[in-house]
Amino acid sequence: MKWVGIDYGLARTGLAATDPEGIMAYPLTTIRLADYANRKEFLAALAGRILEERPDAVVMGLPLLTDGTESMTTRQVRNVTERLKRRVPLPFYFMSELLSSEAAEHELREAGRTGRRCKAVLDQQAAVRILESFLSLSPDQRRPA
Numbered sequence: 269m270k271w272v273g274i275d276y277g278l279a280r281t282g283l284a285a286t287d288p289e290g291i292m293a294y295p296l297t298t299i300r301l302a303d304y305a306n307r308k309e310f311l312a313a314l315a316g317r318i319l320e321e322r323p324d325a326v327v328m329g330l331p332l333l334t335d336g337t338e339s340m341t342t343r344q345v346r347n348v349t350e351r352l353k354r355r356v357p358l359p360f361y362f363m364s365e366l367l368s369s370e371a372a373e374h375e376l377r378e379a380g381r382t383g384r385r386c387k388a389v390l391d392q393q394a395a396v397r398i399l400e401s402f403l404s405l406s407p408d409q410r411r412p413a
Contacts, residue, residue: 269289270285270286270288270289270290270323271285271286271323271326272285272286272318272323272327273285273327273329273363273395273399274314274327274398275329275365276329276348278301278341279300279302280298280300280301281298281299281300281301282297282395283295283296283297283299283314283317283318283392284392284393284396284398284399285399286323286399290403293399293403296395297317298391298392299314299317311352312355325358325359325360325361326358326360327360327361327399327402328345328349328352328361328363329365329394329398330342330362332365346413359412360412361410361411362411363399363405363410363411364401
């Protein structure tokens with residue numbers, strides 16, 4: 269089963285995907301909101317990029333606070349997910365993304381990426397971390413969106 273993972277952000281959204289068997293995750297792209305005239309165009313581009321990968325399902329990173337409660341950003345991700353579900357006729361799942369960006373940044377710095385080179389792929393790498401975490405769960409632990 270192929271999956272697409274999304275690390276949604278207000279400025280940049282990172283995408284990652286798995287191989288067709290759903291075993292290994294890899295970075296795809298970063299979509300910047302600033303590159304679009306409005307949020308509607310951004311969401312259309314995001315949905316188009318998801319569909320290009322021809323996945324079986326989508327995993328959205330869900331930014332919960334350290335105590336497990338929701339924040340304003342969590343609600344924004346839930347809203348974007350509902351909008352994407354209208355454009356992308358696939359199952360959607362949530363995966364906690366607690367510290368995914370920090371872990372991704374650490375991995376990139378260890379690999380020798382710094383500054384702008386790190387920032388350019390940080391959201392993609394965070395999406396990889398989200399997918400890897402999701403794939404490590406047993407199917408009964410996966411939360412549909």
